[in-house]
Amino acid sequence: MEEPAATVGVLALQGDVREHEVAFGEVGVRTRRVLRPADLDGLDGLVLPGGESTTLSMLLESSGLFEPVEKAIVGGMPVFGTCAGLILLAGRVEDGRPDQRSFGVLDCTVRRNGYGPQRFSFEGRAAPATDELGTEPVPAVFIRAPVVVEVGPGAEVLATEDGDGSPVLVRQGHILAATFHPELTADRRLQQMFAAMARPAACHGR
Amino acid sequence: MRPGSMGGMTATGERETGTFTVKRGLADMLRGGVIMDVVDAGQAKIAEDAGAVAVMALERVPADIRRDGGVARMSDPALIQGIQEAVTIPVMAKARIGHFAEAQVLQALGVDYIDESEVLTPADEAHHIDKWPFTVPFVCGATNLGEALRRISEGAAMIRSKGEAGTGNIVEAVRHLRSITGDIRAVTRADSAELFGWAKELRAPIALVREIAETGRLPVPLFCAGGIATPADASLVMQLGAEAVFVGSGIFKSDDPARRARAIVEATTHFRDAEHVAKVSTGLGEAMRGEELSELTERLADRGW
Numbered sequence: 001m002e003e004p005a006a007t008v009g010v011l012a013l014q015g016d017v018r019e020h021e022v023a024f025g026e027v028g029v030r031t032r033r034v035l036r037p038a039d040l041d042g043l044d045g046l047v048l049p050g051g052e053s054t055t056l057s058m059l060l061e062s063s064g065l066f067e068p069v070e071k072a073i074v075g076g077m078p079v080f081g082t083c084a085g086l087i088l089l090a091g092r093v094e095d096g097r098p099d100q101r102s103f104g105v106l107d108c109t110v111r112r113n114g115y116g117p118q119r120f121s122f123e124g125r126a127a128p129a130t131d132e133l134g135t136e137p138v139p140a141v142f143i144r145a146p147v148v149v150e151v152g153p154g155a156e157v158l159a160t161e162d163g164d165g166s167p168v169l170v171r172q173g174h175i176l177a178a179t180f181h182p183e184l185t186a187d188r189r190l191q192q193m194f195a196a197m198a199r200p201a202a203c204h205g206r
Numbered sequence: 207m208r209p210g211s212m213g214g215m216t217a218t219g220e221r222e223t224g225t226f227t228v229k230r231g232l233a234d235m236l237r238g239g240v241i242m243d244v245v246d247a248g249q250a251k252i253a254e255d256a257g258a259v260a261v262m263a264l265e266r267v268p269a270d271i272r273r274d275g276g277v278a279r280m281s282d283p284a285l286i287q288g289i290q291e292a293v294t295i296p297v298m299a300k301a302r303i304g305h306f307a308e309a310q311v312l313q314a315l316g317v318d319y320i321d322e323s324e325v326l327t328p329a330d331e332a333h334h335i336d337k338w339p340f341t342v343p344f345v346c347g348a349t350n351l352g353e354a355l356r357r358i359s360e361g362a363a364m365i366r367s368k369g370e371a372g373t374g375n376i377v378e379a380v381r382h383l384r385s386i387t388g389d390i391r392a393v394t395r396a397d398s399a400e401l402f403g404w405a406k407e408l409r410a411p412i413a414l415v416r417e418i419a420e421t422g423r424l425p426v427p428l429f430c431a432g433g434i435a436t437p438a439d440a441s442l443v444m445q446l447g448a449e450a451v452f453v454g455s456g457i458f459k460s461d462d463p464a465r466r467a468r469a470i471v472e473a474t475t476h477f478r479d480a481e482h483v484a485k486v487s488t489g490l491g492e493a494m495r496g497e498e499l500s501e502l503t504e505r506l507a508d509r510g511w
Contacts, residue, residue, distance in 0.1 A: 122221035
């Protein structure tokens with residue numbers, strides 16, 4: 001019998017929501033925009049897109065989404081954060097705003113806007129550190145990207161940036177996070193990886 | 207296919223900066239957000255506190271430029287740097303139309319986006335800036351689809367409606383948005399021969415016209431600027447197809463800038479949720495006074511071509 005297709009929510013408060021929807025559509029995953037708590041019902045996973053992390057943090061609170069999303073993640077819902085999404089997941093944030101809230105579920109320290117202003121944003125490559133991604137580098141677009149400055153024992157590094165070897169793809173159980181934007185390139189390995197994590201048949205411990 | 211995204215793959219360890227994907231990428235990350243005009247570090251903090259996705263650093267908001275007259279130029283670098291130090295969100299700044307030396311200075315200052323803006327006094331009556339050689343991305347204003355495509359062909363990575371800056375009157379922004387999105391819809395219905403006619407009429411490259419026929423949207427994000435003063439204005443333009451909004455004079459020329467800024471951010475995110483827009487619109491105090499278009503002596507939107 002065929003497995004039911006997964007439905008993944010995309011946090012749609014602000015940021016590059018459409019690109020995530022298109023990318024997941026290409027690997028056969030249905031998506032639903034999440035703007036209010038009721039939109040979380042019945043999801044198999046959640047994507048936290050790129051955007052401005054300070055704005056997203058504020059809108060998560062004002063939309064009543066912060067606590068329900070936190071509860072869902074702590075309860076085992078698979079989550080995939082890219083760029084600002086990674087900052088929202090990180091346990092420790094440097095150069096953020098004092099009132100900026102993160103879910104704090106990913107055991108790493110991240111420095112916001114770690115490469116400097118936009119003129120230092122770049123296209124580069126992420127070298128896989130795991131067989132799960134194969135051996136070919138993943139094309140990676142870094143837009144005012146955060147830098148992961150330290151990874152704790154709870155998290156594993158799945159890929160590193162070609163230039164300086166810093167971690168750019170990190171996983172901790174059901175949490176996957178990239179400092180770059182896999183939704184802006186044609187390579188679909190990360191979407192496939194997350195689709196496998198969010199498969200309805202998979203046991204999320206919920 | 208995005209222009210420039212075919213760019214050669216880098217050798218191991220190389221980082222390719224200033225590609226079209228990278229320039230457009232920042233515009234993508236700002237979608238669904240509000241970019242606010244600020245004239246000092248204090249206003250920049252208020253904007254960031256209110257949830258702005260970026261600020262536009264300038265010496266005078268458009269309403270004051272309109273009132274004061276004279277030549278409006280790029281801001282003093284000290285003002286821009288002060289704002290860069292005050293906030294963690296992207297900082298944009300304006301260069302005069304065609305003034306590529308001002309743009310070079312802004313790039314050297316490390317601003318995150320340059321607005322080649324009709325709000326400043328144009329420096330060149332025939333040529334906009336060739337934006338391709340720059341590493342920093344550009345946003346340009348447009349009143350119609352042809353103007354938008356000409357700016358994109360010059361390298362703009364974001365288009366905004368011009369509206370009529372500094373008036374607090376949304377009517378021109380609505381006209382420009384409807385013109386752009388209406389023509390995009392018409393282009394998608396054209397056959398292959400008619401596309402050449404569209405390219406001629408729009409005075410735009412056929413490759414960009416064909417791309418619009420295929421995708422049904424501009425090759426870069428379309429934002430709205432010029433006359434937004436209320437949360438409902440933001441909801442209106444988002445429903446008309448804008449992907450984010452610029453608010454110039456509308457915030458800091460109002461009674462309670464912090465609350466109004468926050469309300470416009472909320473209305474831009476929840477633009478389809480009229481109850482939410484109603485809630486955030488309640489008790490905001492006076493909006494900026496605004497101007498009736500027929501009483502204006504000069505239309506800023508007529509600058510550029």
